[in-house]
Amino acid sequence: MNIEFRNINKSFGPVRANIDLNFSIKSGTIYGILGENGAGKSTLMKILSGFYKPDSGQILLNGKPVIIESPADAIKYGIGMLHQDPLDFPPMRIIENFIVGQKGGLIPSYKETIHEFKELQTKFGFTLDPEAYVDTLTVGERQQLEILRLLWMGANALILDEPTTGISAQQKEKLFAALRILAEQGKTIIFVSHKLEDVEILCGKVAILRKGILVGELPAPYQTDKLVEMMFGKVITLGDRNNVSQSNIVFELKNIFVEQYPMRIENVNFRLQAGEVIGLAGMEGSGQDVLLRACVGLIRPISGSVIVIGKDLTGKNYHEFMKNGVSFLPASRLEEGLVPGLTLAEHFTIAGEETKGLFIDKEYFKQKAEKMIDEYHIIGHQSSTVESLSGGNQQRAALSLLRNSLSIILLEHPTRGLDIESAIYMWGKLKERCMLGTSIFFISGDLEEILQYSDRILVFFSGHVSPPLDAVTTSLDQLGQLIGGKGWDQVFDIQENYESNAKS
């Protein structure tokens, strides 16, 4: 299916998300849409898949102008969208999920559908068990399920929004192979990403968006520098580790034992130095999140103690930790981080350290919000509600809300879903704080990020926690093996050496 965008415009309040976009996508190609967060990629795709209506402009499918009213309408036209977060029904079995979208027929035929399902998935080398429950699947497997479902419902064009976030390298290869097969069959694949390497190896042509405008289109092969320049308008380099850790201990875990069903973490001992950055590596759900939450009083450890700057805070709640200079930035920004429905100015009012009287000095906090918006390059207005910001800008806002005088910041996936520039920016800001003596504890699924920014690394594998590894002497391969559960004997040798060294 040939898809053409003509003069697409879309604004959200004062923010212009898409400005006069014009380009077309030929059938049988894998077409990349590249841009940093807030560039307007997702908005355009949501217009194509019927979630939004454009303010003006037209979409042409195979040369015919169409009006796509809803996602259901989009699938009628043969457009299927694979979302960043798979929208399936976790407590159901795969095959039931598959049947849900089926049209007609009072009683679905399980046998037939299972047969068709198996036939379809072998074409792509997927090996899903149709009887398995969806909540036992990994993100990558859910993605495979969703692709199969969309194809089965008759999708001729597939939109993939950041599909390589949260899936393993192997699953990525499978996904790319499947996409190539689909393109050969004449389907149109639109691949939305901010990951240069993925776009480079997969896409035949790429459109680059920046601040809602189409900067240009490039055919393969690509020059990375050129792409980066088009995306950001300038050339950027990664930051470094800064090694500012000082010898005084700000945080200590002693024989910590935490359990949150089904995860169980035993006997963790750890000391954090001022200004140090510690990365927590591991597959998602290996226990990092549980330990991190135990460190800030959101989960109560069964035994052991948590000591913050010499003060035993074991069993205290999160607010007590906050009072002692600990702050936690969770991954789910709009559920645990920011309050949807409140404006940025209102967030600064609540989070501010200023002594507060009875009445709010609205003018003061408006100005403060504007100052912070400027300082943290948030694209938004002091009166914008947080849910109207893009993901990257929400993350910047959450970071800007952290108090100045913190001794420890704990972060869950600080740069997940952010483009390179935003990620580097985040880390720049965090490192500024490290220079002032703040320590950082962070979880990331991105091993390179962990190696890049940590001083020491804790590796998690199904509830086991490695002794702290020195980031400088750890390689990407080694880390990759460890999170996959290999090479742990060696690690414990290190620990023994470490302990005997400590004793002697």
Next chain:
Amino acid sequence: MNQMQNRSLSFLFQIGGLILAVLFVTIILVLVDAKPLDAFRLIWEGATGNSTRVASVFVVWVPLLLVTCGLLATFTAGLWNIGIEGQITVGAIFTTGVMRLFLGSSVSPVIVIILSMLAGMLGGAIWAALAGLLKTFGGVNEIFGGLGLNFIATALNIGLIFGAWSRPGIASMSGTEPFPEQFWLPTFQGFRISLWSIGFAIIGLVIIYFLLQGTHFGLRLKAVGKGIKSAFRMGIPTWQHMMLSFVICGLFAGLAGAIQVTGVYHRLIPSISSGYGFMGLMIAMLINFQAIWLAPIALFFAALNIGGIQLPIVMKLDSALTGVLQGSLVLFVLLMQGVKQRFAEKK
């Protein structure tokens, strides 16, 4: 620009809801063979026809306004305080109880009135706090807790009227023995309305408006209502704020109950809350929880209530018809909000 458009669009849809509600009631009137225009005129005249009627409208307006003020606090914290009816009733019970203590004593009636009204506020607050405690520590949803507490309050009220506080010899649905006149809130010459109670209502409205719009506490309450987990993580003690919003609402409801006793009925009667709590819930939804619209809309509802009294007298229609109008108004306005939202999403 855009915001202006959005607002005028909202207004249009709201007017649309009003028209639909009137149409709906008109259809009902036609179905029961009444002349709709006559009925509407009758309601209008019933509410504004003479000064006694206007005064009566304000007698309803005061508790309605107070109760809704309280409900704005709980709604802001994201709570559905269905227990509001019980909180009014318990407020009235506490007021009556304190007043009975001073019957025949030599304490100045002014002090007795003040004490009994404060007791009423306390009673409302206690009943609301119970719903809050059940939610916070018992995990009982405030809707179910409030509903249960409403039944208990009603039973308690009836029990007192027919039992401990019954009139000597003739316990009846007409309530307890009326208090002597010096214990009444002073009223306008010849009218049922007291300037004092209107004063309380206006002060209450001003307090709640500034509390919710201008204070740190109000903003934190809003944060709790909109995203409790995030609010907690931003350092707001969440359950404490929810409890406080319950208590604030209970104070308002208790005051309304106290005014019903001291200023309107001068005794405890079985239906002392007069359904104002539920009506307050409707008003709060109708004004989309914005205090700024509260006074006029509550006045409108009060006028419907008083005007509706004429229906059975003149047209042999049930006065519940105004309830139908009020209810359908809320339903249609909410419906139109939903329609508007869908309309806006499409754009």
